[in-house]
Amino acid sequence: MARSRIYPKPEDAPTPTFKERLSALGNVPRFLLLVWKTNPGLVITSAVLRVLRSAVPLAILYVGKLIIDHVVLFTREPAGVSHERLWELVALEFGLAIAADALSRGISLCDSLLGDQFANQSSVKIMRHAAKLDLDQFEDSVFYDKLERARQQTVGRTLLLSAVMSQAQDLVTMGFLAVGLLAFSPWLIALLLLAIIPSFLGESHFNNQAYVMNRWQTPERRELDYVRYLGASDETAKEIKIFDLSDFIVERFRALSAKFYNENRRLVIRRATWGVFFSMLGSVGYYAAYVIILVRTINGRVTIGELTFLAGSFRQMKGYLEGILTRFTGISQGAIYLGDFFEFFEIQPKIRTAANPLPFPRPIKTGFTFENVGFRYLNSERWANRGLSFTLHPGEKLALVGENGAGKTTLVKLLARLYDPTEGRILLDGVDLREYDLSDLRLNMGIIFQDYLRYQMTLAQNIAAGNIREADNRELIMAAAKSSLADELANRLPGQYDQVLGKRFANGVELSGGEWQKIALARAYMKDAQLLILDEPTAALDARAEYQVFERFAELTKGKSAVLISHRFSTVRMADRILVLEKGRLMEIGSHEELLAKRGRYAELFELQAMGYK
Numbered sequence: 001m002a003r004s005r006i007y008p009k010p011e012d013a014p015t016p017t018f019k020e021r022l023s024a025l026g027n028v029p030r031f032l033l034l035v036w037k038t039n040p041g042l043v044i045t046s047a048v049l050r051v052l053r054s055a056v057p058l059a060i061l062y063v064g065k066l067i068i069d070h071v072v073l074f075t076r077e078p079a080g081v082s083h084e085r086l087w088e089l090v091a092l093e094f095g096l097a098i099a100a101d102a103l104s105r106g107i108s109l110c111d112s113l114l115g116d117q118f119a120n121q122s123s124v125k126i127m128r129h130a131a132k133l134d135l136d137q138f139e140d141s142v143f144y145d146k147l148e149r150a151r152q153q154t155v156g157r158t159l160l161l162s163a164v165m166s167q168a169q170d171l172v173t174m175g176f177l178a179v180g181l182l183a184f185s186p187w188l189i190a191l192l193l194l195a196i197i198p199s200f201l202g203e204s205h206f207n208n209q210a211y212v213m214n215r216w217q218t219p220e221r222r223e224l225d226y227v228r229y230l231g232a233s234d235e236t237a238k239e240i241k242i243f244d245l246s247d248f249i250v251e252r253f254r255a256l257s258a259k260f261y262n263e264n265r266r267l268v269i270r271r272a273t274w275g276v277f278f279s280m281l282g283s284v285g286y287y288a289a290y291v292i293i294l295v296r297t298i299n300g301r302v303t304i305g306e307l308t309f310l311a312g313s314f315r316q317m318k319g320y321l322e323g324i325l326t327r328f329t330g331i332s333q334g335a336i337y338l339g340d341f342f343e344f345f346e347i348q349p350k351i352r353t354a355a356n357p358l359p360f361p362r363p364i365k366t367g368f369t370f371e372n373v374g375f376r377y378l379n380s381e382r383w384a385n386r387g388l389s390f391t392l393h394p395g396e397k398l399a400l401v402g403e404n405g406a407g408k409t410t411l412v413k414l415l416a417r418l419y420d421p422t423e424g425r426i427l428l429d430g431v432d433l434r435e436y437d438l439s440d441l442r443l444n445m446g447i448i449f450q451d452y453l454r455y456q457m458t459l460a461q462n463i464a465a466g467n468i469r470e471a472d473n474r475e476l477i478m479a480a481a482k483s484s485l486a487d488e489l490a491n492r493l494p495g496q497y498d499q500v501l502g503k504r505f506a507n508g509v510e511l512s513g514g515e516w517q518k519i520a521l522a523r524a525y526m527k528d529a530q531l532l533i534l535d536e537p538t539a540a541l542d543a544r545a546e547y548q549v550f551e552r553f554a555e556l557t558k559g560k561s562a563v564l565i566s567h568r569f570s571t572v573r574m575a576d577r578i579l580v581l582e583k584g585r586l587m588e589i590g591s592h593e594e595l596l597a598k599r600g601r602y603a604e605l606f607e608l609q610a611m612g613y614k
């Protein structure tokens, strides 16, 4: 199945110019600072080892020259030359070779330790920063692409780290070799540069192309990851099997990955073809220099030892220079990726704590007041909530009722400041919600959403998720479980509160939907919250459990405010007041009896459901 590009090439990703790439190198010092902060001791050790290692090639070549000159002298005048000196030189070269090896291994060790530490720390930084960002930023695909590029480059950054270090080391090595070469034949260095520069420019061009391609493939790469997850995960397996979707998913994966392969193949082939040409140019330069040195040796202007020294220096310098230039383009490309990494950290949340925040009132005096609140999701034309004006009084239990998509969940997300209103405002005790300390606000609200998470962790951790500061407070966890009726379940599980839930990890136990829901509900009781929000908390519970849960809920939340979202009128009617939403707007508000008497939309919905039970 041929598939055309589903995501257009983003307009904001033109090919970076040479100047832009050079200026991206400005990211490298910032990067090195981060590396330094990761582990200064390791950075220093690695730097010292590298300086020592970079002196070795010249030293070996020079000792080699002395050995050969000594041997040549010996063949000419065996009597006048000491053997001892020769063996001393051989021993010295041997010692240098061993030292070189030991130093290289020491450097690799430092690099890999530093690389691992740095990769771990940057993953932690990414996670921490992502956690600070707003929910609507997560709902934006451009943001996701940035997050993906920041994440994707974890390995790339580790490689970049060793590339930058090796670059410095090779530059020093080259410096040593250049001093040696300059002392004998300075013009050889000019010849060397001429042979290398075309290859450098070529490499740099292709690296750039690879970066651009990678950048505009990011959305598709995310899709590829998503399809891979759909195709092989415990959470998807059931549905994929039942609907026999595996061929559909495999085909989608195959088509996407084939497209990647084809796009990348074109570039790789062009790069390899040009590479052959450039390395040919390099060889021409090398052999030209070799011939010149040979001619000078034949003419007696250079000794045999010097011949090996010069040829060896030239060959090694060519290798180092090639490495340096190639790596330079790699580094400048890595520096562009670093730009993405730093850019991600520059994204700032809009929902933040005010400069001089107020503490959450305890107790709440006048309640939460919605003043003409309207909200539109990012990139959406439709108002999810509009013109909402009402007050949730202290201690009041308010139920939200409305058809699917009426805006009930959105309303509670606004209360919890997961989003801020697009228009109007929400007041708490007469002060805008935005004036309160955000973490204090969240600490005072217990919220369970309909799509709560099922953590593949222990039962205790699943409950403690409601207030992770109390993760070690077993008494509180057990009390919360009791409140939500999850305690019976805990007693039945082989590992009780330490039982791992879910099937992803060894010895995990899978639960029923209702059992998971009771555990999620327990999270709401982990905090001494003043406002409890339960978004369809009992949808998966059987009738008896639902009745018991609410009986207990009413008892446990006496004096506290609560918002309940439910489609079950048996639950809804227990609330003090009911707010009926339609297309984001407030239709009716009042007690069950008042609304029934009014014979409006609530009465209609209530009777509709009652008829279903007749």
Ligand SMILES: Nc1ncnc2c1ncn2[C@@H]1O[C@H](COP(=O)(O)OP(=O)(O)OP(=O)(O)O)[C@@H](O)[C@H]1O
Pocket (backbone or CB within 6 Å): 139, 377, 378, 380, 384, 402, 403, 404, 405, 406, 407, 408, 409, 410, 411
């Ligand atoms: N993250 C989002 N981005 C864009 N639009 C959204 C988002 N979440 C919800 N919507 C839209 O906002 C409207 C209100 O959704 P909301 O989830 O508040 O409805 P609800 O009353 O809770 O529905 P349900 O009873 O089905 O849970 C819907 O039209 C929905 O499509």
